[in-house]
Amino acid sequence: MCVCVASKNLPERVKIVEVGPRDGLQNEKTIVPAETKIHLIDMLSDSGLPVIEATSFVSPKWVPQMADQVEVMKGISRKPGVSYPVLTPNLKGFQAAVKAGATEVAIFGAASELFSKKNINCSVDESLQRFEEVMKAAKEANVPVRGYVSCVLGCPYEGKVAPGKVAHVAKRLYSMGCYEISLGDTIGVGTPGGMTEMLEAVSREVPVSALAVHCHDTYGQALANILIALQMGISVVDSSVAGLGGCPYAQGASGNVATEDVVYMMHGLGIHTGVDLSKLMDAGAFICRSLNRKTNSKVAQATCKL
Amino acid sequence: MGNIPTTVKHCLSYEQLIRDYPWLKRLLLEEKSIAAHEYPEFVKVVEVGPRDGLQNEKEIVPTGVKIQLIDMLSGTGLPVIEATSFVSSKWVPQMADHTDVLKGIQRAPHVQYPVLTPNMHGFQDAVAAGATEVAVFGSASETFSRKNINCSIEESMLRFEEVISAAKEHQIPVRGYVSCALGCPHEGYIEPSKVAEVAKRLYEMGCYEVSLGDTIGVGTPGSMAKMLRSVMEDVPSSALAVHCHDTYGQALANILIALQMGVCVVDSAVAGLGGCPYAQGSSGNVSTEDVLYMLHGMGIETGVDLAKVIEVGDFICNALCRKTNSRVAQARGRTSGHALL
Numbered sequence: 297m298c299v300c301v302a303s304k305n306l307p308e309r310v311k312i313v314e315v316g317p318r319d320g321l322q323n324e325k326t327i328v329p330a331e332t333k334i335h336l337i338d339m340l341s342d343s344g345l346p347v348i349e350a351t352s353f354v355s356p357k358w359v360p361q362m363a364d365q366v367e368v369m370k371g372i373s374r375k376p377g378v379s380y381p382v383l384t385p386n387l388k389g390f391q392a393a394v395k396a397g398a399t400e401v402a403i404f405g406a407a408s409e410l411f412s413k414k415n416i417n418c419s420v421d422e423s424l425q426r427f428e429e430v431m432k433a434a435k436e437a438n439v440p441v442r443g444y445v446s447c448v449l450g451c452p453y454e455g456k457v458a459p460g461k462v463a464h465v466a467k468r469l470y471s472m473g474c475y476e477i478s479l480g481d482t483i484g485v486g487t488p489g490g491m492t493e494m495l496e497a498v499s500r501e502v503p504v505s506a507l508a509v510h511c512h513d514t515y516g517q518a519l520a521n522i523l524i525a526l527q528m529g530i531s532v533v534d535s536s537v538a539g540l541g542g543c544p545y546a547q548g549a550s551g552n553v554a555t556e557d558v559v560y561m562m563h564g565l566g567i568h569t570g571v572d573l574s575k576l577m578d579a580g581a582f583i584c585r586s587l588n589r590k591t592n593s594k595v596a597q598a599t600c601k602l
Numbered sequence: 603m604g605n606i607p608t609t610v611k612h613c614l615s616y617e618q619l620i621r622d623y624p625w626l627k628r629l630l631l632e633e634k635s636i637a638a639h640e641y642p643e644f645v646k647v648v649e650v651g652p653r654d655g656l657q658n659e660k661e662i663v664p665t666g667v668k669i670q671l672i673d674m675l676s677g678t679g680l681p682v683i684e685a686t687s688f689v690s691s692k693w694v695p696q697m698a699d700h701t702d703v704l705k706g707i708q709r710a711p712h713v714q715y716p717v718l719t720p721n722m723h724g725f726q727d728a729v730a731a732g733a734t735e736v737a738v739f740g741s742a743s744e745t746f747s748r749k750n751i752n753c754s755i756e757e758s759m760l761r762f763e764e765v766i767s768a769a770k771e772h773q774i775p776v777r778g779y780v781s782c783a784l785g786c787p788h789e790g791y792i793e794p795s796k797v798a799e800v801a802k803r804l805y806e807m808g809c810y811e812v813s814l815g816d817t818i819g820v821g822t823p824g825s826m827a828k829m830l831r832s833v834m835e836d837v838p839s840s841a842l843a844v845h846c847h848d849t850y851g852q853a854l855a856n857i858l859i860a861l862q863m864g865v866c867v868v869d870s871a872v873a874g875l876g877g878c879p880y881a882q883g884s885s886g887n888v889s890t891e892d893v894l895y896m897l898h899g900m901g902i903e904t905g906v907d908l909a910k911v912i913e914v915g916d917f918i919c920n921a922l923c924r925k926t927n928s929r930v931a932q933a934r935g936r937t938s939g940h941a942l943l
Contacts, residue, residue, distance in 0.1 A: 396824035461769070487899025488858055516892035516929030517899070520854040523823055527639070543933070550929060564822025564852070594851030598819070598884040 307531035309568045311347065313508060314340055314555055315476070316583070318349040318383060319369075320540025322361050323551055324587055330364040332586045334371040335579075337525065339582060340537060341375040343575035349402070353389035369396040381442055387417070387429045393493040394437055402442040403427045407462040408451035411482075415446075424468050431472045443469030444510065448479040448484030448494055449521075451463055459497035467501035476506050477533055483543060484551070486515025488524040495528050508532035511553050513592070514543045518553035519561055526567075533558055538580035539592025545558060554593030556580060624796035633763070642866035644903045646682065648843060649675055649890055651918070652703075653684040654720060655875025657696050659887055659922060662894070665699040667921045669706040672918060675872065676710040679909040680890075684737070685715040687919055688724035704731040716777055720751065723764045729772060736769055738762040740804055742797040743786035750781075759803055766808045768929070778804030779845065782813040783829055784821030784856075787880040794832035802836040811841050818854065818880050819849030823859040830863050843867035846888050849878045853888035854896055856933040860901075868893055873915035874927025891915060 317337050321328055333351070340348050350372060356363030365382070374380060381400040384390040393401055405423055408413040412420045436442045447454075448462045453490065466477045481491075491509075498507065509525040509532075511518040522533055536552030543551040554575055562569050577596050584591045591597060646757070652672050656663055668686070675683050685707060691698030693878040700717065707714060716735040719725040728736055740758055741747040747755045769776045782789075782903075783797045801812045814833065815824070833842065843861040844867075846853040857868055872888035894908045912931050919926045926932060 363635070409679070414702045489894050489900035513929060514933045515895055516854060517896055519851060520858045520896055523855045523858055554851070560850055561822050561852055561855060565824040594848060594885060602712070 305517050305529070305563060306526050306567060307529070309531065309570075310526070310562055311508075311518070311532045312345055312555060312562075312569050312571060313347040313349065313532060313534045313538060314345045315349045315510070315534050315552065316340070316537040316540045316547065316555065317363070319351050319534075320536035320538075320552055322352065322359055323541035324361070324483045324589075326360055326587050326589075328586060332400075333364065333368050336537075336579060336583050336586075337368070337372045337527075339537070339575070339579035341373065341378050343579055344569075344571045345378065346570060347379045347381065350382055352383035352385075353393040353396075353398075354383065354385050355595060356430050356597065365539075366392070366396045368394070369398060384430055386426055387433060390430045390433055394439065398439070400440050400442065401430070401501075402444060403430055403469070404444045404446060405465045406446045406451075407457050407465050408447040410453040411447050411451045414453060420465060423467075423477045424472070425471075428472060431474075435473060441474050443472075443474030443477045445469065445477060446480045446482040448560055449481040449490045449592040450483055459494045462494055463497040463501045466498045466507075470502045470506060476508055476532065477502055478508040478510045478532070479535075480510035481512050481518075484512030484517065486511070486521055487517050488520050492528065495525060495530070499528070504529040506533070508534055510534035512543060513539065513550050513553040519557060522553070522558065523561070524563075533562075537576060538584050538596060540587075542585065550592050554580075554591070554595070556591075556593040556595040560595045605896045612849050624889060638861045640749065640816075641900060641902055642864070643859050643868065644719040644905075645841075645861070645897050646782035646866060646867045647680060647890060647893060647904050647906055648684065648869045648895075649674070649680045650684045650869050650874045650887065651871035651890065652875070653697070654869075655871035655887055657687065657694055657874075658879055659696070659924075661715065661922055662696055663921065665702045665706065667918075668699065668703050671918050671921075672703070672707045672715075674914040675911075676708065676713055678914060679906040681905060681912075682714045682716065685717050687718035687720075688728045688731075688733075688821055689718065689720050696795065701727065701731040704728070704733060705758065707842070719765055721761050722764050722768065725768055729774070733774070734907040735775050735777065735780060736765070738765055738804070738809070739779045739781060740800045741781045742792050742800050743782040743789045744784050745788040746782050747774070749788065755800060759800075759807070762804070763807055770808060775810050778807075778809030778810060778812040779815055780804065781810060781815045781817045784816040784825050787818050797829050798832040798836055801833045801842075805837045805841060811843055811867065812837055813843040813845045813867070815845035815869075816847050816853075818878060819847030819884075819886070821846070821856055822852050823855050826856045826859050827863065830860060834863070839864035840866070843869055845869035847878060847886050848874065848888040849884045849886060854892060857888070858896070868897075872911055872928075873919050873927065875918065875922075875933060887927075889926070889930070891914075891926075891928040895930045913940040 342453045351365040352362040384401040524571045535555040535558040537555045539554035541551040686700040686703045687697040719736040846856045870890040870893045872890045874889035876886040878884045
């Protein structure tokens with residue numbers, strides 16, 4: 297058995313995309329006041345995170361947590377050099393987002409037909425057609441668009457998802473003009489084996505430099521999956537402060553991987569993130585107090601008691 | 603392109619080559635994946651829940667429960683289950699019933715039940731109680747050694763030499779542990795060369811396997827790789843195991859790196875039993891369930907039935923009135939049944 301040099305092939309820098317204020321809070325039961333969201337985002341801006349997903353311009357009927365989208369967008373103190381993308385599921389959402397001052401947006405595709413139907417009530421192809429409108433408008437407005445692919449390592453309805461299908465959707469989003477594609481293990485079932493297979497398929501269609509991984513920690517596999525992704529050339533990782541956001545498909549189980557734990561691993565590997573871990577933990581402590589819940593971050597649990 | 607001399611072709615840019623030969627890119631990518639990591643086909647999972655796990659639980663667990671725990675674990679396919687510890691009950695009250703436990707368990711064929719034996723006294727008691735495998739614990743940190751077992755590393759090695767010598771006479775295999783392999787609660791950073799020195803000593807004294815423990819869970823894949831490279835200069839990878847604590851959530855990533863480097867023995871504790879005594883309220887041992895989930899998902903055989911381990915985890919957590927530390931158990935316990943495995 298050959299002894300691999302672990303640090304070989306790892307990126308020097310990794311961009312952390314903080315999804316706590318959107319993906320995280322969206323999956324929390326407690327409705328958080330706009331002020332708290334704004335303060336959270338401001339604290340995250342202060343920690344050195346380069347990208348913070350601020351909110352979502354979906355109908356409040358579907359996602360009540362994001363009803364204060366305009367107030368949040370207008371209320372945050374934007375730090376120079378930091379991006380604040382927002383979700384825009386359709387043209388209406390896009391227009392509202394731009395009006396509220398958004399300078400980057402994100403769209404969501406699924407690698408599973410059933411998930412697409414159940415989640416947004418249309419097929420994968422139909423959803424991509426809707427997004428064409430958003431892409432067109434975004435191009436005209438000079439607004440960069442990030443694409444997400446969900447269920448890349450498994451679907452709560454379909455079970456296994458073919459890597460080829462993930463590659464197909466990723467390629468579509470990339471060719472439509474998304475500057476980056478975030479590959480989401482939506483139910484956290486993936487392991488390093490599946491991650492490798494999936495990334496191999498996707499990287500044949502989309503350059504690795506345009507890919508990100510969005511791992512859920514529902515089965516504790518997130519950091520191992522992220523490590524494998526880094527070894528395969530990925531240098532953008534999504535995570536959520538304090539591991540906010542449970543898994544809606546496995547009640548009580550964890551969801552997003554905690555940013556603190558990701559940053560701890562990166563720094564331990566000598567990878568530059570630009571993030572100040574202790575400021576990040578302050579932000580995590582703040583939002584957990586506001587939500588009256590314990591952190592899902594092991595680093596936060598360990599260090600607060602030493 | 604076919605008529606152009608090779609030398610000229612070599613001067614052309616990669617981009618141009620890809621444009622002219624689109625199939626070439628696919629070949630190159632395939633080569634990249636062939637050079638990707640090799641993993642062992644089989645990983646031996648060493649279950650330390652009944653000893654290392656329970657030792658760090660506050661509640662004193664009745665002997666009957668310990669025995670039932672071990673018997674249930676014996677039915678899961680786990681090949682090694684660390685049953686108890688022959689330390690003085692003054693130091694580790696949880697292990698006071700060591701003799702009763704060892705005598706009370708139903709030993710499954712093909713399963714090993716090592717017990718900790720810190721000194722000759724403990725070894726003799728262990729043998730009298732029927733032990734057929736023992737373990738000794740060294741440390742890579744002087745301060746930790748002094749604070750934990752009240753003697754220097756060198757003094758502890760002399761004690762272990764006695765034990766190993768006696769074990770040889772009884773034909774009892776001995777497993778060695780090195781604690782603080784990736785960091786010490788007192789000294790902080792630990793030099794990989796120190797870990798290598800202690801591991802080599804234990805191996806050369808006669809330990810058939812040396813388990814390298816990230817006692818406070820501070821390690822990351824970078825420090826794990828560095829430490830393993832150093833240790834593997836003197837101890838073959840086939841004689842190494844990793845014992846990762848999940849206090850900072852790094853355990854599975856650390857285990858993954860170790861597997862990539864040729865280690866094929868992993869220690870873990872059912873339900874992630876055992877908190878970290880140095881970071882109160884934090885998690886300690888990595889959960890056997892989460893380790894198995896990863897290994898099986900990677901196509902690595904372990905011989906262990908994950909569903910049965912989850913049941914055992916449920917049992918011991920009920921007995922301890924505590925929640926599991928295993929994410930897999932948490933997810934499985936509440937899912938509507940969509941899991942792929």
